[in-house]
Amino acid sequence: MDRRSQRQWVFALLTLFLLVGASQLAWAHAILMESMPKANSTVKGPELVIVLRFNVRVDGSRSRLHLVAANGSVVTLGNTEQPSPAGLKSTANGLKPGAYRLVWEVLASDGHMSRGEVPFTVN
Numbered sequence: 001m002d003r004r005s006q007r008q009w010v011f012a013l014l015t016l017f018l019l020v021g022a023s024q025l026a027w028a029h030a031i032l033m034e035s036m037p038k039a040n041s042t043v044k045g046p047e048l049v050i051v052l053r054f055n056v057r058v059d060g061s062r063s064r065l066h067l068v069a070a071n072g073s074v075v076t077l078g079n080t081e082q083p084s085p086a087g088l089k090s091t092a093n094g095l096k097p098g099a100y101r102l103v104w105e106v107l108a109s110d111g112h113m114s115r116g117e118v119p120f121t122v123n
Contacts, residue, residue, distance in 0.1 A: 029108060029112050030112075031114070032116050035050075035052050035053070035118045036050065036052075037118065038118075038120070039120070040119055045095035045123065046122075048092045048122070049091055050091065051083075051087065051088070052065075052088045052104060053087045054087070054106065054108070057109035058082075058087075058088065059108075059109070060081070063088055063107060064104070064105045065090050066104075069100055098121065100119070100122060102119075103116075
């Protein structure tokens, strides 16, 4: 094998390793695909049904949902259900008008924890 062929072979292998590594990172975390309430939306209270749908299966028993009010108070939603392998559902009661953040933590099917938040306002 001549020197040029060796370089092309090495370049092809490095490219393959980078592509495989990048694809593993792309699937390493649960990504929120849809939420109710939607990000930056305004909803009516005082009761709110919360539904989250992810791109992969999540472990509902190890997932957590928290509501953070504008004053910084945090309420952990303990009544979380799993209506589908990639979904979570809960209900928040007694919400007063104001800004909130729904903070979620889920364990994806590949074993990685993912976190995010959905800001919204209650009328």
